[in-house]
Amino acid sequence: MKFLRVNMTERTVKEEEVQEKYSKMGGRHLTSCLVADEVPPLCHALGPNNKIVIAPGVVTGTSAPSSGRLSVGGKSPLTGGIKESNAGTPFSQRLGRLGIKAIIIEGLATEGLWMLKVDKDGAELISAENLKGKGMYETADTLFKEYPLKNSSLMGIGPSGEKRMAMAGISFNDPEGRPSRYAGRGGLGAVLGSKGLKAIVVNDAGAPGVSIQNIDLFKQGQKKLVEAIRTHDLTKPGGALNSFGTAILINVLNEVGGLPTRNFSSGQFKGASKTSGESIAEKVKERGGAGMMGHGCHPGCIIRCSNVYPAADGSEIVSCVEYESDWAFGANCEIDDLDTIAKLIYHCNDIGLDTIEAGVTVGLAMEAGVISFGDGNGAIDLLDQIRTGTSLGHILGNGAEFTGKAYGLTRIPTVKRQAMPAYEPRAVKGIGTTYITSPMGADHTAGYTITTEILSVGGQADPLDPKGKVELSKAFQTATAFIDASGYCLFIAFPILDISDGMEGMVETINGVLGTNWTVSDVGRIGMDILSIENDFNAKAGFSKEDDRPPEFMRYEPLPPHNVVFDITDEELDKIWK
Amino acid sequence: MITIEAALFATLRTYNPNGESSEPFRVQLPEGSTIENLLKKLNIPPGESKQAFVNNRRQEWDYILQEGERVAIFPPIAGG
Structure with a gap:
């Protein structure tokens, strides 16, 4: 087991032995401990003293069921506190099988945009100038042509991360290569952007596998x-999560009056049923084509709560429409059209945004009168402004609290400057x-x-x-x-x-x-x-x-x-x- | 007799008398009927439903229904 330490200032990569202190840690335990040990708590989150730590869990990369998760840690530019953001992806399993307990990224590149290439023989930083400003879908297409999906996985940031916006998440690929699995929360994509690191590609061909005592x-x-x-x-095959996905929660939260609606001004949404997991499953069945329920975010998952949401002609709009994203743009913005919600999620995946922070921020922009509640096309335009980096886009891109303050609002649903998810406190x-x-x-x-x-x-x-x-x-x-x-x-x-x-x-x-x-x-x-x-x-x-x-x-x-x-x-x- | 509004969700939608849907529908029941009586009337087999909410609050199966109440019935569900 080893750590990979990547210094962006010096443009060096070193392998380090894992100290005894960290030997029984994985995932969040390891990221939080390394951040606490190595990052000065008062540092600027986008400055040279912050670090990003990426760590698969203890059993990740083994045949243990549903264990393909990893943690990304650092000081959050959104909250100003410690952050652990978590995703399910084959990327984590490849790191585990390579015996990499953590990748620690430190320093700031003085020039250029870079990507890290990792395989069984080591790791190196190479130029990623060709990916500058690219969305995550184009980034994934470009990289998987050069590093085929069979042995490789991808982590990356979209334009929002490159622009160092506080709602920028970190994208990972799913088993089919979509850049759709996100360690979304807390703006860690902006930290990678500040360091000049666009992507990591990990190839586990010939990897030794996880050592089991x-x-x-x-x-x-x-x-x-x-x-x-x-x-x-x-969790059984054909059970609730597998058949309907996590958005099966929409109706029950609406029923108990706990589905935040119209920027947290009501607990019930008239259009809830149209955005529910049942409706998603119905659309997938009716439309066929690329649509599917029971999709998995990583190989070896036996729960499989993800989905692929199809357009009316059967072509794919996005994977996946899950509860939080569905709610953030649905009830929270009073948009009751699943196709529009799916498009908004696609834009978030491409721009590199946390869907929760993005949806709550758009809800605040609606409350401020920038666009009207229920205006799906207006919401897509706001996300495009984040992508291109207009002045409004930079305000929105810095999250719900920043946007609420910019417009003098008092109903700002955040704690420690991070937007609330889909349950009303x-x-x-x-x-x-x-x-x-x-x-x-x-x-x-x-x-x-x-x-x-x-x-x-x-x-x-x-x-x-x-x-x-x-x-x-x-x-x-x-x-x-x-x-x-x-x-x-x-x-x-x-x-x-x-x-x-x-x-x-x-x-x-x-x-x-x-x-x-x-x-x-x-x-x-x-x-x-x-x-x-x-x-x-x-x-x-x-x-x-x-x-x-x-x-x-x-x-x-x-x-x-x-x-x-x-x-x-x-x-x-x-x-x-x- | 009393009239209540019922709605069935997830896998229970197949027991909607108007065809598979989570749209609410009206049901007539004798006065003093419980949620359990409603499940029987709708032919929902025991064990398939996990929870019932009456006017936005969870209630037990022996809850006695009142005129005009809304009852939402769910099988085991989860998400996050």
Whole structure:
């Protein structure tokens, strides 16, 4: 196992041995620890002292099911705090098989635009001037012609990252080579842009594979986990995620009054049903052609929640229309046409944008009167302005909070300057607590209490009741930090919360790879260690408990249909990390 | 008798009496009927439904329905 250290100032790449301290870490654990150890918390996120760390999870690259995740870490130009952004992609599996525990990118290129080429023999920086200003689809086409998909995967930034905009994400390819899998959140694409790194291509031909310390234990755990995933109603073949995709949530969130609508001014959208997972599945069935449900973001996924959304003539518009992106441009912007939503997602993928930040920002532009709510073509024009970098495009490209301030708005749905995802904190208070207290800023994946509050999986909690939500969010946040380090998809949480054998199996696969003797009770402890590292970085970067607060309007503006405000007190919120 | 509005989602859409859809429809039931009675009337086999929401709040299967209420019924679903 090794680290690759890429210095953009000196234009050098060095292989380093992994120090003992980092040897049992992967994914988020490793990115957050390396960022905390090497990045000065008060540095400018786009300056020479910030770094980007890319790390596959512990089991990524093995045959463990649904484990093709990686973490990207750094100081966020959006939040000003530590960031871990996560994606599922074959890129992560190739890194794992090459024995690369992390790529650390530091310094700033003084001139030119570069790409990093990685294979079993080493790595080198080569010119990427030919890709300057190119969208991710053209970038992927160009690179996969030279580095065929059979052995190669791609990571890259679009024009928004090159322009150092705070909503720029990092794109990775899916199994068919689409640049559609994003470590989207927190503007890490802008950090790569500041460094002058356009892309990384990794080729794993002849790779040694992931070293497994105890193969019998690994196989035993793998079997238990596969069984849990394949039998649970939510994750089994033909189950909810596989048949309808994540946008199956649109109708249920609308039903409970928790689907943020018209820039977080209501919890219900009249057009919800037209944008639902059911409608996506119907369109895929009717239109045929390139359309498909049950698409996977990486080989070896047995959940397969992604999709390919077709146009009326059967040609592909985009992969994929998932819940958050669908909502961000759908209910949040009051656009009820799936074809338009799919086109907006395509533009985000091409420009290199986080769809959540982009959708919430467009919603704010609608509230400001730049365009009208429901204006799909106007929304596409705004994204084009981000692509070309007009003055308005630069305002929008810096995210929801920046845009809201530029237009003097007060209803700005952000925490720590990051836009809220697709669940209303006033109507679903546990997820609101996660948004408010996560070191990442507003992030649903950081502690997905929706599981018990809305889905009745792993227990049941009343979404409107403020009681017990701080404890609930803390439990989810700690378990999630561990899963983010493992390399497993967060969706394995659904089966392993209900099936204890599956939980054991997950831990056994990790012990098998690392040679550790962790038990299920270590999950929370290690998760808490990760969160402490992140919270400590944020404190040194200038964050205090006053940053763990909801946007003020959610305290005084009742949300229909329940007409409730966010009523978990500041004192309660402050207990979470004590 | 009471009249309620029902809506069925995801795999349960096939039990919509007007054809496979998540569009809401009206159902007449004797007074005092529960959500469980509604499931039987719609021929939804036991175990296929996971949760029911009445006027935007989750309720148990033995909840007694009132005139004009909206009932939304879901199978096990997830996302994120």
